Amino acid sequence: MPGNHPSGDKRFKLLDAAMKKHQFRADALLEVLHTAQELFGFLQPDLLIYIARQLKLPPSRVYGVATFYHFFSFTPKGEHSCVVCLGTACYVKGAAALQNAVEKELDVKAGQTRSDGKASVSIARCVGACGLAPVAVFDGEVAGGLTAEAAVKRVKGWLEHGSG
């Protein structure tokens, strides 16, 4: 069922292309959700309904699948993001203190975004760099061997000026 979203938003075109690549098969739902999140940053109800229609699936199925997986997010992310690893290796090396320090500095709890949209904090269960524990990911960049002070230093700049 090719056909672009009435909004004319170019990103829907790319999403359509991804669905087409999978021949609009229902079993490609996860791949499609991945693409949608990549394109839009998060999954809005409107977007989920659009996907349901295109893949000929009940919206409940699309919503049910999307909410099952931690990877998908339903609220906009902040301009900057800090992901603190709470995997076992990082936990043993004191990741909880890291988390507290970052949460305090950015004044936001893990899993949330600041109301001014500047930054969000989340936790991960192992990013696979356990040899460097404790680890956090700042705007997609993994940093290892962190102390609470070093982590705070990384995120401090985010609040003052736009760039970090």
Place this chain on the structure above:
Amino acid sequence: MDLAELNEVAESERSRQKPMRIRCCTAAGCVSSGSLAVKQALDRAIVERGLNDYVQACSVGCLRLCCAGPLVQVDPSQELFEEVKPDQAPTIVQSLLARSASDGVKRGNPAMPFFAKQQPIVLENSGIVEPERIESYIAAGGYRALQQAIREMSPAEVVDAVTKSGLRGRGGAGYPTGVKWSLVAKMPGAQKYVVCNADEGDPGAFMDRSVLESDPHRVLEGMAIAAYAVGATQGFVYVRGEYPLAIHRLQVAIKQANKLGLLGSGIFESPVNFRIDLRIGAGAFVCGEETALIASIEGKRGTPTARPPYPAEKGLWSCPTLINNVETFANIPPILNKGADWFASIGTAKSKGTKVFALAGKIRYTGLVEVPMGMPLRTIVEDLGGGAPDGGTIKAVQTGGPSGGCIPAPLLDTPVDYESLQAVGSIMGSGGMIVMDQTTNMVEVAKYFMEFCMDESCGKCVPCRAGTVQLHRLLTRIAAGDASQAEIKQLEVLCDMVKHTSLCGLGQSAPNPVLSTLRYFRQEYDQSIKKGRISLI
């Protein structure tokens, strides 16, 4: 592609290689400490010195000693450089020409026990071949086993070789791989699937990630051999979404193998077809469980289903499906290359071959180790790992992640094999090995893992959905000193119930970290309660 052409590719790759190679680790660990910039700086330094004809810098996979990254190693001298910074590149290149003792670049010792006591089979190419160049893998002998299987062996002979090798699944449960393959091979039906489980859910383990980032073709080759043996034409690799570099390298590898006719249709100019697609996980631990993984590939919620029927009989889209772990597949090519007897000669009577462990936590040397099965835990953590850092003492070693247990220091002489680890209340697991020192509170550890299981429970069955919440609540109360002795009793009863009545492995093994800490560190539970009592008075 036939054997002659394969040899040609290998030959031309070897002649392309310069007499000196500076191997630069570009697996995720070292990348996060800046190894990409080091590689670029090395490239520049070589050009500036006009050494292009003699020296080359290459991007390789994991050099294993992750804590000392970025790591760089030189061929043929094997000299190892640690914590390399980009501005040290000219010095490293200079050192190839004239040795100087104190040039400010940190040298590692390739003869230290961390390296010397390892026996790399799965990781034999790791840190040596260039993961994004198939020619490099072929020059190291890659795809020879697939060629041999398809052109010289019948599918049944391949299955026999795997059975004879004694290889057992490396994903955790240790099911004999040959038996699983023969089950799928015997199933009727034209459509069968081979699935590689690269979900690596244990939070604190990174073996599979390293294998995929360092030597992706090895895994693809293992899968293709499996496909030939069981009669499958379609394969999937289900990778964790948290591993972008592994995903990228797999994509590159699949493309290259397709182009050379090593995957796809008419492999090695035979009628054998095998196509591999990637499926990206979306952050759900339970999807590592095989029936949940199947549901997830089908685009559904990753909820497990009761077995039997096993995936071997009814898996993806109800067709016979072979599911193995990354490391299991990576063991297949050497088994065919060097023979089942060679493989079976390594390890113990019931656990053959080697195991890769991701060594982390309170230990001096963190990184990847591959050791023969049966090596005492003590040798791994004290000799290879160098013991606890900063004068600490090792209190326990955790294996098996949230499904495993804590092995206390007095039991460190336990050999690592499937049965021995189970006998002390833990499991082999997929290979995460976290060392804990005297500062680690074991009640908190039990609570930590229970929180993980509670968050990751899919919610399908009551014992796990409600049981993990109850267990976590009890552990929180105990850790905070708010509980009574009766609640420890309650904890034990509840553990037993959840263990025996949950539907899938997640719930069945969720109590393990609690049970093993209760077994070996009961005094910490008691103390926690006593402390609470005292503060009440």
